[in-house]
Amino acid sequence: MSHTNALSFPPPSPSTGTAPGVSQDRSQDRGVVLQVKGLVTDFNTASGTVHAVRDVSFDLHKRQRMAIVGESGSGKSALAMSLVGLVPQPGRVTGGSVKLNGTEMVGLDDAGISRIRGKDIGLVFQDPMAALDPLKTIGSQFVETIRVHQDVSVKAARKMACDLLGEVGVTDAKRRIADYPHQYSGGMRQRVLIAMAIANDPSVVIADEPTTALDVTTQAQVLDLLAKICDERGNALVMITHNLGIVEELCDSVNVMYAGRFVESTSARALFESPAHPYSKALLNCVIDPATTKRGALPAIPGSPPDLSIDEPGCPFAARCPIGRDEPRCATERPESRALASGAVVRCHFASDIPGDEA
Numbered sequence: 001m002s003h004t005n006a007l008s009f010p011p012p013s014p015s016t017g018t019a020p021g022v023s024q025d026r027s028q029d030r031g032v033v034l035q036v037k038g039l040v041t042d043f044n045t046a047s048g049t050v051h052a053v054r055d056v057s058f059d060l061h062k063r064q065r066m067a068i069v070g071e072s073g074s075g076k077s078a079l080a081m082s083l084v085g086l087v088p089q090p091g092r093v094t095g096g097s098v099k100l101n102g103t104e105m106v107g108l109d110d111a112g113i114s115r116i117r118g119k120d121i122g123l124v125f126q127d128p129m130a131a132l133d134p135l136k137t138i139g140s141q142f143v144e145t146i147r148v149h150q151d152v153s154v155k156a157a158r159k160m161a162c163d164l165l166g167e168v169g170v171t172d173a174k175r176r177i178a179d180y181p182h183q184y185s186g187g188m189r190q191r192v193l194i195a196m197a198i199a200n201d202p203s204v205v206i207a208d209e210p211t212t213a214l215d216v217t218t219q220a221q222v223l224d225l226l227a228k229i230c231d232e233r234g235n236a237l238v239m240i241t242h243n244l245g246i247v248e249e250l251c252d253s254v255n256v257m258y259a260g261r262f263v264e265s266t267s268a269r270a271l272f273e274s275p276a277h278p279y280s281k282a283l284l285n286c287v288i289d290p291a292t293t294k295r296g297a298l299p300a301i302p303g304s305p306p307d308l309s310i311d312e313p314g315c316p317f318a319a320r321c322p323i324g325r326d327e328p329r330c331a332t333e334r335p336e337s338r339a340l341a342s343g344a345v346v347r348c349h350f351a352s353d354i355p356g357d358e359a
């Protein structure tokens, strides 16, 4: 198992010492908050073992905004769940290490994980209705979230909740805290989840496609808010998304995931300026909306991803790859991750950061 695909962040830029695409402010404090090494997650199903996450490694630094992109079924949610000990049955983390502020999470029992989840690591998931209890007021859920991890009175927790709701843009929070989730709009529910995710001042916030159900304008507002709040508080942010526009606008670094593996890890700016992996290039070859000149959702790439229950030799992207289709090596030898001169880390025998020098 290789552990060499951890993207060292921020990769120093020769001229400024700052990673491309990283604001000076966010790059100043470089402590690692989340260190993932060789993570493997499998689902044991009746039709075989689905290898959803394979040998994933990365370092996440304080204040870093890291994106994970990839088409449906590439393992993004399985990875997010693995980071917080929430892999659903019949799934299991079967290898590797996840260290949050130096504490190993893999192998912790439920009580140990629960002490960390919601406190040191905050979660914002796709569907706020599933994350919120429809039978309890926002206030009672919020107070519970705070008091599980902080030794404060109900009154103090309620005050904190009101302040946080105000911070995320819930107007008249003192009154609205007594409302039930269904009395909030979709965008407002996501704001509530953001407020809850940061309530215990976590080092890391993980957001798994938090805006899929929202209209485009509300999506942008919610994600801007999430990024801004994490910045202000010094939280690192992992954003899982299908939307390249979000990566370009909000993220410092990006991991492109394919068939359970990171195939390219680089700065967001470098991905858009010079994608190195053929899969990243195919993704970047997307239509730009002429009205906004912004990139949007991931494009459909011809062909299908491989069956994750079959461990074929060779590169999993070979059959869809303009280089790999004709290269015998791509069919027989799995590419290990390797660093290019630019600092990007790729899993491809032929990727190069010199344009035109791929094959």
Ligand SMILES: Nc1ncnc2c1ncn2[C@@H]1O[C@H](COP(=O)(O)OP(=O)(O)OP(=O)(O)O)[C@@H](O)[C@H]1O
Pocket (backbone or CB within 6 Å): 043, 045, 050, 051, 052, 070, 071, 072, 073, 074, 075, 076, 077, 078, 079, 088, 089, 090, 091, 308
């Ligand atoms: N509960 C489960 N049981 C069996 N297999 C699962 C389960 N959850 C996920 N998988 C499998 O794990 C692989 C990765 O799925 P995952 O949901 O992580 O992909 P994803 O990249 O998040 O997709 P999407 O963008 O559609 O959410 C898929 O092959 C999926 O079928």
